[in-house]
Amino acid sequence: MSFAALAGESVFLLGPPGIAKSLIAKRLIQAFDNSSYFEYLMTRFSTPEEVFGPLSIQELKDNGRYLRLTDGYLPTAQVVFLDEIWKAGPAILNTLLTVVNEKTFKNGSDIEKVPMRLLVSASNELPDEDSGLEALYDRMLVRIFVNRIQNKQNFKSMLTVGTSEEAKIPEGLAITDAEYHQWQRELNDVALSDDVFEKLYQLKTMLEASADEHRATLSEADLYVSDRRWKKAVKLLKASAFFNGRDSVNPLDLLLLQDCLWNSPESLEIVRTVIKDFALNHAFDQQEVFQQIEEGKEQLEEIQEEIEAEFAMPLSMETTTGLLRKDVYQYDISNAKSYKVGPATDLVKLVLLQSNMSVSESEKGDSRWVYIAKDELSRAIKEGAVRFMVM
Structure with a gap:
């Protein structure tokens, strides 16, 4: 108000x-x-x-x-x-x-x-x-x-x-009177950029589409928004921008339209629903951001697959003999560099290729590398339970 x-x-x-x-x-x-x-x-x-x-x-x-x-x-x-x-x-x-x-x-x-x-x-x-x-x-x-x-x-x-x-x-x-009249003149200088206009027009289109969907339950008068009211609404948006210290309307100002575009309590609910959808998915270019995130995820997966293909250890497989036949994996780690951490000795350093992969129950989390005893690593290799690069 x-x-x-x-x-x-x-x-x-x-x-x-x-x-x-x-x-x-x-x-x-x-x-x-x-x-x-x-x-x-x-x-x-x-x-x-x-x-x-x-x-x-x-x-x-x-x-x-x-x-x-x-x-x-x-x-x-x-x-x-x-x-x-x-x-x-x-x-x-x-x-x-x-x-x-x-x-x-x-x-x-x-x-x-x-x-x-x-x-x-x-x-x-x-x-x-x-x-x-x-x-x-x-x-x-x-x-x-x-x-x-x-x-x-x-x-x-x-x-x-x-x-x-x-x-x-x-x-x-x-x-004061002087301030009020000065502000009225300055409101006319607040810009409605092409980018914000496109968002305003998108909101208008969404409202009209929603109105078409509710023709059976609401009268035409409930959903009608005149060109005059759109014109007056833009002045309100400019006032919002001006009194928030801006020289142009931004997408946040458009949310004020939920109190300008309804004619009845029934149409109020429709307008609020449409503007909520607009605010959550369109007002701030969210769809473009979501698309960029999805593209980034796909690129990350491709890079991760390339790294795994490049550095993952190829394990050989053989079948043991005895009462029970069992497939086991093996890899020669005898030449891997040995590390000492605290009292533990004869450790090898593993670089994880995927987040949250563990080579033992005691190693959890999003680590970049872990240290593990060679004999424990040998058991993990035989079970085929890990993909890694030995450093």
Whole structure:
């Protein structure tokens, strides 16, 4: 929501009543220096005067002008919270559409600039299909599904810790008007590189493919993402990059899109699933890395086979006679160099050709070489239990 405020975009909160949705907006206002706030609970009986300001009787009487007194109402507020927004009538919502889209308000014959930086709207329901509210809903870029507290410790904190509607912002950290407008200009300079665009388009393609798979269970409206919303979403991505100290969008920013591209709780699950798949397998070129790892493994196996073929000892085999016939292997190690390690003498040094190969129960692990008594080695050779190079 902070990025939405800094990018000048709107937020929609979907969730049951009584979960402090309005508190979120009241806290955000504290981030701005000398900012104004407007809050209103919509009902089907709400009138434009309650939201946009009453008519000036004096102006109408003296000059015959239809003018609203907007001071203290939505047209002069920087942060706005509208609860149960879909209960409002067409007269309010149609005017609100222009305010959100153009940041202007038609007051009589005058077009007034609206200083609104953030509109937070909330409801426990979605607008009805074919209600004519699709255009307004589409302009609410960030959609957040909020629910009751699920975590036990968080629930305890909510019950026992006092909650202030005013957040304490250290002096000098509140965002001034000059800073805000300067940032808006600088956001336009944040780059969307060709590489990140390709990833964005890949995500778009994945979402559309998933939408096709769910046509039988979800309506087209649930899965529709307009070009306008993609355009507005890129501005949010640029805000994420800018306020993280970068001059270009990177793949990590794309994960924010999970809160921009859903229209209903059902489509939210689909969007989250697709973006999770995208993040795990595509966002950071994982498939290329996996391919390189597999190629590296194949090359390593080839090198290992070449080393074994080059240095492995060819053992001769003979069949013993007696009551039981048995195949045994032999190799002449009489000329192998002898080593002494501690009290042990007459040892030979073996270089392992494969990781975790052992010539005895006492030698385990990923060693490069081992020392072994010649007589023990002879027994291992006879059993054909080891491939090695004698040093």
